[in-house]
Amino acid sequence: MPRFPHFVPHGVIPATLLALHDDASIDERGTRRHVRAVAATAGLSAITVNGHASEVHACTPEEQQRILDLTLEEIGDHLPVISGVWADGSANAAAIARQAAAQGASALLVFPSQVFAMGGQLRPEMAIAHFATIADATDLPLIVFAYAERSTLSYPLDTLVRMAEAVSSIRAIKDWSNDPMLHERQIRTLQGLSRPVNVLTTHSAWLMASLTLGCNGLLSGSGSIIPDLQVALWQAVQAGDLTRARTINDRIYPLAQAFYAAPALDMHNRMKECLVMLGRMDRAVVRPPLVQIGDAERERLRAALDAAGIGADGALGRAA
16 A cells, blocks of 8 residues: 555655665665665655666566665655556556555656557557556556657657546656657646646756746656755745746756766766765666766766765755
């Protein structure tokens, strides 16, 4: 049973990272420490695990269950926990969803099936059937991970609307469109439905601009480093205080530039390196095919942390 049965995905939702030992096995103590530190930030709405940030692509189903369990043990009475659903087959996705619900997750972040890469945009009924199968397995709120069109795993806006109308448990999308015009259109359309679907931005490279368009929240891996700055920015935008929002964004900017530089696949590797630099994680080990970054990039990350005013004192971003 979900511990927060009335939870609707909204607000500031960090996606946490996964601490690993040198042999790439899960460092449970380190992961618990990381989850506790992020969740202690005032103003969060939830925490996400088993996402891109925690290398779900390289975790077995049993490891994913364990990651959810240890997260719930640490913070499950304090915050809703959202768990990712990464599977290509609809029945497999439904099984993962059913298991996460039984463990106590409060919502599910559903990744697109890789099958959709071969022309899924032309068969919207496939996406609808996929989500309907998952919804039949659990009543938990579903978050649709909406990829950019260039990925070939995206859902056209018309398809997203049809999905929302057909599957009532779809309550939000994680918008990764990377297109400001489409992003705004999705916000206005989906949040304006008779049964609104919240748009959670994951455009962390241009977060302030995205939030000012009217998103009802954000779901971001960089929240594992700067959750308090993200909360402060969210609150400033919600209050219409753009002067304060710009001040906070000035601190976020150097980190966004460093985290989201090409290649994008290194974004969470860079975040792990920052956690190590800040004394919040012991190692920046990642699982193949990911590889650790080099010394030159580490120096750029150190400079970005300095520019953002975040020091290795165990504290988080401490929005002023």
